[in-house]
Amino acid sequence: EIEPSLDAAEILENSTLADEIRSILRSDMFTEYRPNEVKTELLRLGCDLSKYGNPQATIHMVLKRMVESKQVKESQDSQGKSVYQWRPTAQDLARASKALVERSEYKKMGEREKKI
Numbered sequence: 001e002i003e004p005s006l007d008a009a010e011i012l013e014n015s016t017l018a019d020e021i022r023s024i025l026r027s028d029m030f031t032e033y034r035p036n037e038v039k040t041e042l043l044r045l046g047c048d049l050s051k052y053g054n055p056q057a058t059i060h061m062v063l064k065r066m067v068e069s070k071q072v073k074e075s076q077d078s079q080g081k082s083v084y085q086w087r088p089t090a091q092d093l094a095r096a097s098k099a100l101v102e103r104s105e106y107k108k109m110g111e112r113e114k115k116i
Contacts, residue, residue: 013051017047017058017059017062018062018066020042021038021063022066022086024041024042025066025072026072026087026092028082028083028086029086029092032077033083035056035059035060035084036056038059039055039056039059043088054102058091062082067084071086072084072086072087073085073086074077
């Protein structure tokens with residue numbers, strides 16, 4: 001199990017459940033998550049869900065609200081279960097594109113060093 005850093009603990013204390021879910025979905029915006037997978041990620045990150053009477057239902061409600069506000073896309077997986085995916089903004093896509101270019105350039109640098 002990963003122990004959250006002091007900075008992470010402070011962020012968790014000052015952020016809402018919606019903020020945490022948004023961060024999870026945005027961090028891997030091309031992945032579809034089931035609500036139980038979101039819950040697993042929240043727990044892995046150190047989020048205290050004990051304050052919610054039914055954390056799974058709360059997570060599902062937050063996801064549904066994000067769908068209504070068009071932040072998140074809802075679809076069905078091969079088993080007919082709801083899955084949720086971040087709807088990337090132009091800024092998200094630009095950030096992801098920049099990261100891919102940087103990784104590509106870093107990889108090319110490593111390949112050049114091997115040839116030397």
